[in-house]
Amino acid sequence: MKISELSQKTGVAASAIRYYEEQGLLEPAGRHRNGYRFYTERAMQQLRTVRISQSLGFTLDEIRGFLIGQGQCDHARVLAQIALRTQAAQAERAALDLQLEQLAQLKAMLEHGRACA
Numbered sequence: 001m002k003i004s005e006l007s008q009k010t011g012v013a014a015s016a017i018r019y020y021e022e023q024g025l026l027e028p029a030g031r032h033r034n035g036y037r038f039y040t041e042r043a044m045q046q047l048r049t050v051r052i053s054q055s056l057g058f059t060l061d062e063i064r065g066f067l068i069g070q071g072q073c074d075h076a077r078v079l080a081q082i083a084l085r086t087q088a089a090q091a092e093r094a095a096l097d098l099q100l101e102q103l104a105q106l107k108a109m110l111e112h113g114r115a116c117a
Contacts, residue, residue: 003029006039010047017047025050025063049073057085 007014017039020026026046029037053063058081066078 001039001044003037003039006044006047009044010051012047012051020047020050023060023064024067025060057089 001009003014003017006012006017010017017026018037021029026043027040029039029043032038050060050063053066054060062081066073066081
């Protein structure tokens with residue numbers, strides 16, 4: 001498929017697709033005789049993986065670290081990074097839970113006239 005079709009199917013701008021390819025996040029596109037890039041279904045899956053990984057908080061450098069060449073994932077590396085990201089998300093959740101609890105306490109104090117004298 002042409003880059004415009006890949007862009008339409010994935011919702012990713014053609015310029016971003018070219019950038020990801022330059023950065024080694026997608027397997028290199030083939031070329032038609034007219035010079036147009038063409039992408040496989042595999043490239044579409046790789047692009048979706050990059051976008052999902054980004055939405056989960058992984059940086060492009062981290063995503064690049066998942067790869068072993070030609071856009072193929074090293075599953076052990078990915079699983080290790082997922083474990084680390086899960087731990088970070090759990091720590092963020094704990095911090096937010098504490099903040100919510102403290103906000104509720106402050107609200108209760110204010111409603112009972114015990115703060116901001």
